Amino acid sequence: MASSSAGFVAGLTTAALVTIGALAHQASVTVPPGLGRTHMSDAAAAGVSKAPRDRLHPDALPARSGKGERVVYSLDDDRVWLVGADNGVRHTFEVTPSAVDPLPGTYRVTSRSSRVTGSDGVPVEHVVRFADVGGVVIGFSAAVDGSTARPDPEERTGGIRETRADGDAMWRFATIGQQVVVVP
Template sequence: MASSSAGFVAGLTAAAVVTVGFLTYQASANIPAALVGKSRANTSATAAAKAPRDKKNPTALPGSSGTGERVVYSVDDDRVWLVSATGRVERTFKVTPGSVDPLPGTYAVTSRSKAVTGTDGTPIEHVVRFTSVGGVVIGFSAAVNGTTTTPDSTVKTGGIRESRRDGDAMWVFATIGQKIVVIR
């Protein structure tokens, strides 16, 4: 009986070591470049960050912004594109970013809330979250009062504000797991 107990404990220990190793790897793979101090020049996120623009049509979907059904968000242009599975732009609109920007890369919608209060105290609706930066949750939302004013820069906010009409469209389009591509 003692040898079977020892084998059981050894098995549990091995499983724990594997789990800790996996979680350590996963955590290290998701450290923002700013915290690591290394350039991400060779990552696909950077390739997406340099998406070319159509100078004659600034609202056109930037090249190299991914494939398939997705939400494309340009932090430099403060613009969103809702793109169908065939690559057709279903809708594009301007947004007002929070004080904390997401890093360029590909994400997925992780959670949604019909109505909550934003970090800045504003009642918001149709919240679509997809990442966090330094503990600040990043997501799209619309203020219930319809405002899209620039947030107070002294408060760390990750809310990317849309008009209520655009928020309605995002809510329908960006369900849990929907791909979000962030570009510069």
């Protein structure tokens, strides 16, 4: 009797695994194109509302970007604001976006490196990391040679490039645990 019970359980397990495999395959072939991408057009399509901008002052801090001390990164404007505890802007600057964008939301600085080689092979300094998108680590950095060239869109890189001077400001401001707010 024990051997027939074991056979019955093995049969049920096999049937369950086959069913799960078939459902997983069916799900994988019906995924809409670009579902895993995290570019702003996808976030906008998902209903993420844009923070109102002061069109007369494009470097003004976006509304609804949080409160208190934080880094604010605008995907649409390719701009960063370093904001003090009093909600006053300490420094703002333009950046060159990475090939992979983080989704709008609130993050924390998770790690920092004074000097490393970026995922694109460029030596960088003052790396401040805050997100991971599908295995691509996202962070701010400055190329040691001062370049801020746009990344190859075919490469999945996460380095948001800033000038060396802006990288110094980010490095002093964004320590481990610092809030990073990404807005559309």
